[in-house]
Amino acid sequence: MAQVVLEHIDKVYPGGFKAVHDLNLHIRDQEFIVFVGPSGCGKSTTLRIVAGLEEVTSGQVKIGDRVVTNTPPKDRDIAMVFQNYALYPHMSVYSNMAFGLKLRKIPKPEIQKRIEWAAGILGLSNLLERKPKALSGGQRQRVALGRAIVRQPQAFLFDEPLSNLDAKLRVETRAELKRLHKRLLTTTIYVTHDQEEAMTLGDRVVVMDGGYIQQCDAPLTIYNAPVNRFVAGFLGTPPMNFLEGKIEENNGMWFVGAGIELRLSEAQSKCLAGKAGQAVVLGIRPETMGLADAASATKGETITVNVSVIETLGSHMDVFGQTPGDSRLVARIPANPSVMDATQLTFRVGLEHVHVFEPGTHGKNLTLQAVAAK
Numbered sequence: 001m002a003q004v005v006l007e008h009i010d011k012v013y014p015g016g017f018k019a020v021h022d023l024n025l026h027i028r029d030q031e032f033i034v035f036v037g038p039s040g041c042g043k044s045t046t047l048r049i050v051a052g053l054e055e056v057t058s059g060q061v062k063i064g065d066r067v068v069t070n071t072p073p074k075d076r077d078i079a080m081v082f083q084n085y086a087l088y089p090h091m092s093v094y095s096n097m098a099f100g101l102k103l104r105k106i107p108k109p110e111i112q113k114r115i116e117w118a119a120g121i122l123g124l125s126n127l128l129e130r131k132p133k134a135l136s137g138g139q140r141q142r143v144a145l146g147r148a149i150v151r152q153p154q155a156f157l158f159d160e161p162l163s164n165l166d167a168k169l170r171v172e173t174r175a176e177l178k179r180l181h182k183r184l185l186t187t188t189i190y191v192t193h194d195q196e197e198a199m200t201l202g203d204r205v206v207v208m209d210g211g212y213i214q215q216c217d218a219p220l221t222i223y224n225a226p227v228n229r230f231v232a233g234f235l236g237t238p239p240m241n242f243l244e245g246k247i248e249e250n251n252g253m254w255f256v257g258a259g260i261e262l263r264l265s266e267a268q269s270k271c272l273a274g275k276a277g278q279a280v281v282l283g284i285r286p287e288t289m290g291l292a293d294a295a296s297a298t299k300g301e302t303i304t305v306n307v308s309v310i311e312t313l314g315s316h317m318d319v320f321g322q323t324p325g326d327s328r329l330v331a332r333i334p335a336n337p338s339v340m341d342a343t344q345l346t347f348r349v350g351l352e353h354v355h356v357f358e359p360g361t362h363g364k365n366l367t368l369q370a371v372a373a374k
Contacts (some may be wrong), residue, residue: 002064002154002187003029004050009059011211015356019045021211024057030185034202036192037234042211044159047191049099051157052076064154069229079148080157082165085140087132087147093119094128096211104148105310114150121180138169141341149202155187162197174200195235199223214362225371228364229357232283238318238330240355241284247356251277254300257282258325263300265352267370280366281357286318288329288350290341298347304346305329308340319345 004027020042027033035043048054050061054072061069068076082301087096092113101111122142141161143218149157149207158177159274161169174267178201183187192198197204199219207214207230215227218313226232232240245257253269253276255262264272286335292302305321312335319331319339331347339345365371 002026002085003062004155004187005060005062006050009049011042011048011049012057012059018212020049023211025206025216027167027187027189029187031107032181032188032190032201032203033206034190034192034198034204035206035207035208036195036198037214039193041204041208043191043208046191046208047118047157047159050155050189051078051080077154078157079151079153079155080159081148081161083146083160083162085132085144085164087140087143089132092129092131093124093143094133096132096143097150100147102152110152111263114152115146118149118294120148121149121183121348131241134172135166138173141165141173142176145177148178149184153186155189158188158190160192161190161196162192163270166223172259195237199235202281204329207234209362211235224366226283226355226365227368228362229274229281229283229360230362232268232355232357232365236285238286238332241286241294241327241329242357243282243323243325244279244330245286245358246279246280247272247275250289250293253337255280255282255354258323258327259290260303260323260325261349262349262351262354264356264367265370268354268356268367271367275366278296279359281359281363283355283357284329284352286330286332288353289347290305290350291333291336292346292348297348301351302348303329306342307342310342312340321345 006023006025006052009020009023012018018326023136037043045054049056051089056069060067063076080149092154097115100113119128124146147196162173165173174197190201202219204216205219205222209230213224215231243257246254248254248256253264253272255264303323305323307319307321309320311318315335317335321329323329357365
């Protein structure tokens with residue numbers, strides 16, 4: 001087990017494409033850290049740099065107390081699990097798990113001891129003589145995990161390991177990975193494009209886009225206090241609503257858009273002091289909206305939506321529609337059969353939970369201090 005430190009990492013491919021820009025990150029000993037972001041954001045490249053499968057253009061990689069920037073992968077004392085399992089089809093489960101240990105000339109009794117230990121943890125004890133073709137997808141993934149565990153490395157590296165599993169098995173295996181980390185306490189770096197995996201697995205989450213780290217923090221901190229519009233929109237299902245408008249001052253600060261006027265909280269108004277007249281983007285999480293009575297609605301607290309689609313999801317429903325300014329908006333509310341045929345609904349906005357961003361895809365969160373003050 002060891003810390004992993006990345007200092008000023010740049011990666012430029014032939015032709016000039018820069019995949020990673022001046023990346024700095026300290027992954028603590030025993031930490032489970034998750035890299036998440038859209039395709040091409042640099043997350044897998046960063047993982048491969050830690051593994052030694054990609055050379056850095058500049059910067060330094062440390063694992064434990066060793067600088068391993070130019071160290072071959074086999075000498076970095078890490079174990080990697082891929083999305084395609086990479087099992088040897090002609091070998092049994094036991095042989096697949098033993099193969100790497102044999103190459104390192106580990107004594108046979110020690111190999112058997114490690115395999116029996118890992119198989120017991122992963123529920124593979126009765127499958128050790130089977131070939132991969134006789135296993136389910138979930139069982140193959142556990143064999144790949146077992147092959148990594150028996151190495152007893154300083155760090156585990158996971159590259160989208162659950163993407164080939166069906167939805168139910170993904171959830172089960174995700175919980176298994178979390179339990180495994182709590183038991184082994186091995187430093188773990190995990191790459192995924194699935195925000196749900198990132199939020200549930202990571203001690204910290206690293207959100208990347210365009211080769212840059214956008215934000216690195218605890219999952220709930222990132223969700224509740226996104227530093228910019230990209231992070232806010234990437235995490236959350238359904239994603240955050242974004243409404244364009246401007247700030248106006250009238251006995252406090254107001255967000256004013258096409259057909260929408262919302263009074264901002266005192267803490268948010270303090271953050272926006274001096275920004276009256278400035279163009280902004282308002283961010284509203286779907287679950288912070290609730291049904292309101294249009295007739296008794298208080299000015300500055302509600303939005304009326306022309307309903308286009310209502311999706312029922314058991315305990316709750318997602319209402320999709322358009323604002324008076326024809327912006328798309330979705331609200332997640334408790335299941336309510338009485339609104340299924342509604343063509344127009346009014347929602348009260350939890351204004352203490354909204355965010356105000358500068359315009360642009362990566363516009364910074366202007367009300368971040370208001371979140372911190374809660």
